[in-house]
Amino acid sequence: MSEIRIVEHYAQPVETVWRALTDPEVVPRWTATGAGGRPVGFDTVPGTRFQFVGKPKPGWDGIVNCVVLEAAEPELLRFSWQDNEGGAVTEVCYRLAADPGGGTALVYEHTGFTGPGGYAMAKLLGHVRRKMLRVGLPPVLAELA
Numbered sequence: 001m002s003e004i005r006i007v008e009h010y011a012q013p014v015e016t017v018w019r020a021l022t023d024p025e026v027v028p029r030w031t032a033t034g035a036g037g038r039p040v041g042f043d044t045v046p047g048t049r050f051q052f053v054g055k056p057k058p059g060w061d062g063i064v065n066c067v068v069l070e071a072a073e074p075e076l077l078r079f080s081w082q083d084n085e086g087g088a089v090t091e092v093c094y095r096l097a098a099d100p101g102g103g104t105a106l107v108y109e110h111t112g113f114t115g116p117g118g119y120a121m122a123k124l125l126g127h128v129r130r131k132m133l134r135v136g137l138p139p140v141l142a143e144l145a
Contacts, residue, residue: 002113002122008106008133012141014096017104018074020140021094033136034128035062044071051084061085066092081110088114108133 010017020026028038035054042050048068056062063084069091070078078093090112097105108129113122 002119004108004110004122004126004129006106006108006126006130006133008108008137009099009103010106010138010141011103012145013102014074014098014104016141016144017096017106020137020144021096022073022077026140026144030136030140031132034132037064042068044068044073044077046070050079088112088118090118106133 020030022042022044024039024042027042028036031037031054035057037052037054040051040053042048046068050066050068052064052066054062054064061084065080065082065084067080068077069080070076075096076094078091080089081092082089090110093107093109093111095107095109099105110122110125110129113119
């Protein structure tokens with residue numbers, strides 16, 4: 001089984017990082033470094049069905065269907081992830097913790113990829129997500145602070 005695990009540290013407090021990860025108006029500002037996904041119908045209430053809608057690409061219509069599985073503001077957000085074509089269901093998890101200096105440690109995990117296709121998808125999504133979290137998110141966090 002393949003998975004994506006990214007650990008990042010940001011200077012901003014946990015509440016600011018949580019807002020950047022969960023505010024539907026803010027999310028597209030940092031996902032623009034990837035497929036530009038914007039959450040449609042998102043709320044941090046478990047059971048909420050929502051979609052990430054991004055730029056379509058050959059072989060992908062730009063839509064990911066999700067369900068919030070768990071949310072504990074401002075520390076944890078976990079949701080399912082399935083392409084609009086009905087592929088395998090995987091899980092995304094954001095874990096946030098305060099750093100001693102007032103910043104935030106973020107652990108991003110995307111798990112449940114299986115088989116050769118899952119391995120390839122994890123590699124692709126891992127590259128895109130690293131760019132979003134390392135290049136796209138920091139300037140948005142600086143603006144929010």
